[in-house]
Amino acid sequence: MIFKFALRNLVRFPWRTLLYAFIIFFIIVAMTASFFVWNACEVASDTLHEDYMFVASLVKRVPQGVPLSEVFKCLEHEKVTAFNVTLSDFNYTEYATNAALPTGKILTDGMIDKKEGEVPKVTFQDYACEIYGVENLALVYPFFSGECRIREGSIFTRKGYSGEIAEILIPWYVADAYDIEVGDVIYRRYWRIVGSPGYLYMPTTVVGIYESSKSVSDRSAYPAYIPLSIAEMDYAEVSSVYHTTVEDFTVDRADFVLESRDDFESFVRFASAAEVDFQSANIVFNNSTYDVLVSELNNVNMIALLVLGIVFVVGLGIFIFFTVYLCHSRAKERVLLSSLGMKRIHIHGMIALELCIVIVCSVLLGLGVGQVTASKVCGFINDTVLARASVSEEIQEINSAEDFEITMPLEKNMKIQLFAKDADISENTIALHKIETLQENEIGVSKQRLYFYQTTAELNQYKYPEMEPVEEYEAKIKRDRAPFDFIGISDMSYFELTDLYDDIPENAICCYVSEDSPFVDEEIIFVFRYNVGDCIYNDMYASEISKAFYLHDISFAITGTYKPNEYVSGNDVIMSLEDYYRIFAKLSITDDEHYFKRIGEIYIKEETE
Amino acid sequence: MTILDLKNLSYDYITKAGAVHALKEATASFETGKVYAIVGRSGSGKSTLMSLMAGLDVPKNGELSYLETSFSALDRDKFRREHIGMIFQSYYLLPQLTALENVELSLELAKYKGDRRKRAEEMLSLVGIQKEQFKKRSTQFSGGEQQRIAIARAIATDPEIILADEPTGNLDNENSMNVVGILVDLAHRYDKCVIIITHAAEVAERADVILKMNDGILQAESQR
Structure with a gap:
């Protein structure tokens, strides 16, 4: 009976029911929405903090790059969880293929x-x-x-x-x-x-x-x-x-992944204490995006919390006021029902039931609408704040290590030990990748470092060691092995190698052209594999060793290297045609009848024309 | 037949100004078939007396008995449902209900076994409400009509005692006389004990017995 009376009252008295329901509904909507937004901000903050990769980057300030030793100094910081270095191209060219090479x-x-x-x-x-x-x-x-x-x-x-x-x-x-x-x-x-x-x-x-x-x-x-x-x-x-040291290698950039935002300052202090050379390197952080996002989240969070608090206090007051008011406004009804013999507990139960029904319905509806409203705001947060986080360049760069041409895995405490060739090797300073296209008076050749090794006379002496004391021979070898800085020979691969002759040094390889080659009777090189790049020249004829000659007096200028393009690779060098003809015309297959398209690709002019 | 008996009833209540002796040693007997008028100034204790007689409140001292059964031995809620019909100055009709539903309400509470709808219609007809008005909300009626509906609700359960607290207080003279006429008719024709609390002389004049209240004292009784 109580339930029946309560329902009838709710249905028959809509203005009172609706007013009370609307008040509760709006209170709950506001509280729910602000709570969910607040919660979303909290979660977003936590997620951002957990997912954001706090990266302190050591970037080069000089063209040579940052010495690897500076990287290792920073690597000792206890908050570094991972690191990623981008080796300079030059280093890669020189050392990567020759890593762990004991001469x-x-x-x-x-x-x-x-x-x-x-x-x-x-x-x-x-x-x-x-x-x-x-x-x-x-x-x-x-x-x-x-x-x-x-x-x-x-x-x-x-x-x-x-x-x-x-x-x-x-x-x-x-x-x-x-x-x-x-x-x-x-x-x-x-x-x-x-x-x-x-x-x-x-x-x-x-x-x-x-x-x-x-x-x-x-x-x-x-x-x-x-x-x-x-x-x-x-x-x-x-x-x-000769073991190269970490000083010999440079990196364009080294990224250190730190645990948290707070580690940036300690990282700088640590780097300073470790005497990182800030003349050659600079430390940059990817904190700006994080700071902006955190600030925005905090603002939204604060507003949501404020709304939640205000609505709770004010809403509670309004709720109590209206509940008391509703009960008081029904004093006559209570007297009447009491006079009609209805027990007081039933009267109070009926009124309480009415309120409960209204409250429950309003709260449920309010929770739903509040959640929907909050989802709109949360969507805004996701779409703007977190989405921006996900596309932040810093993060994207770190997350896509495969985008780097030369990268190392993100692992801490990884020791890098690299070996290079013999220290005797000197390096020509060649401007890298400055040449876009060939000039008319230039030609591209493969970059190969060759060393004059020994003359035919020495070779003969070598064959007959009793002609000269060993000590003198070794001294001569040492003297003559000074780097010759001999660059080029356009296409070594064209020549065939042979170790046919037993009487030449074990470490030497004769190069020759086959009998059906258009370069029969041309000069041929005599390459020593004993020391990488060592060679001597001989006037060679097809399948035959003949006279040798000095190349001491031959020198030429290296103009630069190509920027890799469809014709040449970064390893190719450019030189003047004059030098080319002076030195390589006979060695190379590039002549009047052939033309150079790219390294290793020589075409006969008649065929293509 | 004496249906309601009051012996030395006293009632006090506390206000900010101090204790108020609303009723002092009131003694009276009420019989069926008569109309009683309790008259007196405002605040003289009339409504307190009515509240006690209806069992809505409990006296501090003295005794109330219904058909020689003390109120203390009664289920007072059940007593009101079955033996008391109350009429108020402000009618106390539930605005959310129709005239018919207001009358049915008392039948529902009293768990009336017969056809409640039919009984309610009879009662409304008895007090002069037209059938086509039965389903109108109570707020759509005039004051006189609302009071008649209230009377119909009060008598629907066929109580022996009808307590009317200033039933004509909000009515004009014509409607007042109509309502009083109904109440008198109920006493005389249907053998009810009708107790009217009023300060209107013309209403009191229609009663068979007049009791005067003065400062909580039920002073004199004049019988017509």
């Missing part, structure tokens, strides 16, 4: 199986690959970058690294060519330069075979690897290997 002196021409009791069979035609001694295979750039992976077997063992066991990791093409499997014992063959010339055969166990994920044409970039300790024991000269 590359060790050569195996003909990596062969040697069965017990048999004399090793050596053939110059069976060119295998270079061997590099490495201190840590994991830090060899192709493995470090993920370009190379172990196809079979494993990397070196602990004993292998310590020199107890001679282990070798060979490239796939060698394994496939010689049908070598993991566990096989192969022999590295060294040419003994000092003392009695001859070969040294070093038994070595194949522990692994690696492969490259790239489709490569130049396999020389994929040598076999042995532990450095093995190489040093086998071949004394390896001990003179």
